[in-house]
Amino acid sequence: xxxxxxxxxxxxxxxxxIGCQIVAVQxxxxxxxxxxxxxxxxxxxxxxxGTTIVKTDRAGKRVVVCxxxxxxxxxxxxxxxLVLVAxxxxxxxxxxxxxxxxxxxxxxxxxxLYWDRRGxxxxxxxxxEQFTQAFGPARLGPDAIDVTGKQLRDRLESSRRAIKVALLxxxxxxxxxxxxxxxxxxxxxxxxxxACSQLRPADWQRIxxxxxxxxxxAIRYEGSTLGDGTYRNALNHEGRYQNHHRVYxxxxxxxxxxxxxxxxxxxxxxxxxxxxxxxQRLRR
DNA sequence: CATATGTCCTGAGAGC
DNA sequence: TGCTCTCAGGACATAT
Numbered sequence: 001x002x003x004x005x006x007x008x009x010x011x012x013x014x015x016x017x018i019g020c021q022i023v024a025v026q027x028x029x030x031x032x033x034x035x036x037x038x039x040x041x042x043x044x045x046x047x048x049x050g051t052t053i054v055k056t057d058r059a060g061k062r063v064v065v066c067x068x069x070x071x072x073x074x075x076x077x078x079x080x081x082l083v084l085v086a087x088x089x090x091x092x093x094x095x096x097x098x099x100x101x102x103x104x105x106x107x108x109x110x111x112x113l114y115w116d117r118r119g120x121x122x123x124x125x126x127x128x129e130q131f132t133q134a135f136g137p138a139r140l141g142p143d144a145i146d147v148t149g150k151q152l153r154d155r156l157e158s159s160r161r162a163i164k165v166a167l168l169x170x171x172x173x174x175x176x177x178x179x180x181x182x183x184x185x186x187x188x189x190x191x192x193x194x195a196c197s198q199l200r201p202a203d204w205q206r207i208x209x210x211x212x213x214x215x216x217x218a219i220r221y222e223g224s225t226l227g228d229g230t231y232r233n234a235l236n237h238e239g240r241y242q243n244h245h246r247v248y249x250x251x252x253x254x255x256x257x258x259x260x261x262x263x264x265x266x267x268x269x270x271x272x273x274x275x276x277x278x279x280q281r282l283r284r
Numbered sequence: 285c286a287t288a289t290g291t292c293c294t295g296a297g298a299g300c
Numbered sequence: 301t302g303c304t305c306t307c308a309g310g311a312c313a314t315a316t
Contacts, residue, residue: 001309033293061310078310080294093294118294120310161287170311178309228296228308269288271309 002077003061004144004175005218006231006239010083011058013234017065017085017100017112021052024099028091035095035114036122044125047071053100059135060143060174065112070128075114079230081121086235088115096123117230144175145215149205156196156204163199163207164192165269176211179224179248182274184210186247186257191282192266192273198283217244224248247274255279 002010025045027037037044048067057064063075063083075083088094096114114123126134142151155172156163166172167181176184185192188210190203199207218224223239225231226249231239242249246256251265251274261278 003310035293076311078293079308081310116293118292118308120293159286165287168310226308270290 001079001177001179001226002081002223002231003177003180004058004215005180005241006223007058007061007063007077007175008145008219009222009233009239010077011056011063014063014065014083014085014112015056017053018055019052020100020102022048022050022067022098023101024097025049026097026099028094028097030092030095032093032119035116035119036124037096038122038124044123047125048073048098058143060140060170061177062135064131072126072128072131074124074126074131076122076124077116078118078120078122080117080119082113082115082230082232082234082236084113084115084232084234084236085111088113089230089232089236093117093119095119139171141169141171141173144173144180144211147173147208147211149201149208152208153199153201153204157199159196161196162193162268163190163196164273166196167207168269168271173211175215178271178273179226179245180211180214180218182248183214183218183246186255186274186276186279187214189279189281191280192268192275193282217241247276250274 027041051067051069053065054068055066065073093115095116098112100110100112102110156166159166164181164185167176188206218241221241222233223231224242225238226242247263250263253263255261255263255276258278261276263274264277266273
């Protein structure tokens with residue numbers, strides 16, 4: 001489930017790799033179905049071994065490693081992927097090992113790993129041109145971390161979708177997933193089933209404000225490690241934001257904001273939505 | 285065109 | 301105990 005805060009935490013955690021040269025790439029043998037690696041492993045190896053990492057970045061929910069060849073290595077964790085510089089949770093689900101030359105820079109880091117329990121994620125190499133194509137404004141909306149109320153309104157106000165569903169649309173706004181959509185709408189005091197077309201300008205502003213507030217707070221706590229314990233930062237440490245959720249995964253418990261309402265769970269687009277019936281009233 | 289549904293994948297947990 | 305079934309939800313393909 002890594003969303004913006006988890007992916008941003010992983011990105012920051014691999015910043016020590018900047019300045020390091022890639023010396024080898026290996027795919028550990030694995031009884032599981034292999035993850036998507038593109039282009040093929042030999043081609044990937046040929047194109048990145050010998051290059052140096054010059055920058056890390058984030059494209060929505062993807063970790064981007066920029067190389068001095070102008071190619072970008074993009075890690076897409078989807079549900080259970082992790083980008084690590086420390087030992088992984090286990091070796092069974094280790095999917096790709098990138099060996100770094102730690103002598104190129106004084107740093108303890110000597111490897112960059114991709115680990116993925118369910119294997120829905122991928123590691124892909126993009127040329128600068130391909131990268132622009134794949135993650136340009138047509139594919140990815142403004143980053144949620146600094147999206148404005150006006151941007152949200154312009155992109156979504158004519159939509160008939162429920163606001164919770166619309167916030168998951170990465171072309172509208174990038175980085176929000178199921179967990180943070182629930183937390184954002186709770187803080188903004190908007191019912192998740194409200195149609196976008198029914199929201200007023202002040203509502204869009206409140207959603208933008210709540211988005212900045214929730215995401216900044218979640219990054220401060222290094223993301224949310226849920227019950228399955230999968231998510232870890234780049235050093236294989238758990239996030240702590242799960243202890244501060246107001247509604248997510250808290251059905252039947254008291255709302256973290258008003259502490260009067262009991263959190264309800266509903267289903268929208270086959271995904272769980274959590275909200276407080278007291279804070280988040282449906283307007284008609 | 286916008287919106288909705290199906291698909292991929294693994295492991296945990298429920299139920300019998 | 302050990303089997304089968306359901307569920308979790310990222311992004312994308314396909315259907316309505």
